[in-house]
Amino acid sequence: MIKARNVSLVYRDGTVALQNINLNLHQGGLFYVIGPSGSGKTSLMKLLMGMEFPATGFLEVMGQPIHKRETAKIRKLRRDIGPVFQEFKLILGRTAIENVIMGMRFLDIPLQKARESAKNALVRVGLEHKAFTLVDKLSYGEAQRVAIARAVARKPALILADEPTGNLDHDNAVKILKLLESFKDKSTTVMITTHATHLIDECRSATLIHVKKGEISIERGGEQI
């Protein structure tokens, strides 16, 4: 699913965001990328989405070599990814269901089926009653759930959620994490970044990817790998 060998990410201003990252993550897993703010979690997500390219090393996501910078192929790869962005990136002036359908319009899915998937996804995130409400009028938590519905409605192979618990209180944050975890199955990998490690203490089935000062270490079932 995700293979990284000696990957480094250096931004244009010279900041080294990640260095010598090595990963070999299998399909159908649940992964938490954890670490303090500014440690490189979002940078890792950007690399996996092809929004940034490695300065060095080899990075492959679902068979697509990101380091080769083939933008057209990366665009295709993104159709198999369900991203939940930190700032949601919903399309304003549209209803919740329109936003969810928008993520499927350019896929090879008939419109009727896309509508049904969108509706089901909104039911799954508990927002069916807000389907026809403009996203501009939704609360922070509701908007986040629309973003999750958009990510999962198209049944991606990889769900990438960047700091989904950002501004939520403890209970809502746990609910969101549980919701995201529920999408994990044999064919769907879920990767969540968060700096709130206390929220995931109970989740022992997850693989934890610790990011600290641009370097990573992996822990599974409480053991360092």
Add this chain to the structure above:
Amino acid sequence: MKNIGYFLREAGKIIRYNHVSNIFSLLGTGLILFLLGLVVALWGVSSQLVGMLQQEAEISAYFSSQLEDPQDIINNIQLIDGVWNVRYVGAEEARARMENILGDESYVLDLFEKNPFEPYLEIRIHLDQIDSVLQTIKNLKGIDYVRDNREVLEQIKGVARALEILGYLVIAAVSVTTLVIISHMIRQGIFHNRDQIKTLRLLGAPDSFIGFPFVLVGFLLTFGGGLLAAVLITILINRGYGQLGGTLPFIPLPSRDRLLLGLITLLLSGSAALGILGSLFGLSSINKENHG
């Protein structure tokens, strides 16, 4: 095709977002396309006039009074390349023609004791070969003098040529201006929708999906301008034909229906093509902004 409704709604949204600029773009495009139609119409009329004059181009050859039978010269002239008809005009016919031209003043011809006109040959030629034909006829034995109306023909040709050049210039100017206006409108639309475009890219949408509503906007704005220009030019030509036909009946106007059909086809197809092209120019800026 499943997204056609979505594309139309998006195009409508982009137009509404900046509706004042878009209305002025449509009007501006309409007016410059109208200008194009006007110049092309004038070009068509002048080409028709020149074509007709070229067909009517003739020279007059006067032969020596000692020549008893001009038939040999007529035969020789008919063989010259560029000559398509030679006709003998006798002295009496020449006088009758002049009487016809003078009308009420023709009595002045009665002041002459004898008919002052001489017989001559009326030679119809292909205008583009006038120089060689003139030279050959002048060199024929028995020909005293050749009169041509080349200066007038050259002037008319010059006017037609100037209109043709003006036509090309106007076509170039209209094309460039329309492309600039439309690509600017599209860039504005892209700027206003930059967040949505970025999100769609991150979701994996292809450029064709992202760009199609903008192409539609360019097409609709310019085609709207083309329609406006077609309506204006139709009104103008219908009125112009009504007036010119009455006051200047000697101007050989091309068939109104054919002229209008040609102009409307040009304006609508040209505006559609320019709209799509302008949008594509505008869209090319997306690729420069963001690699993702």
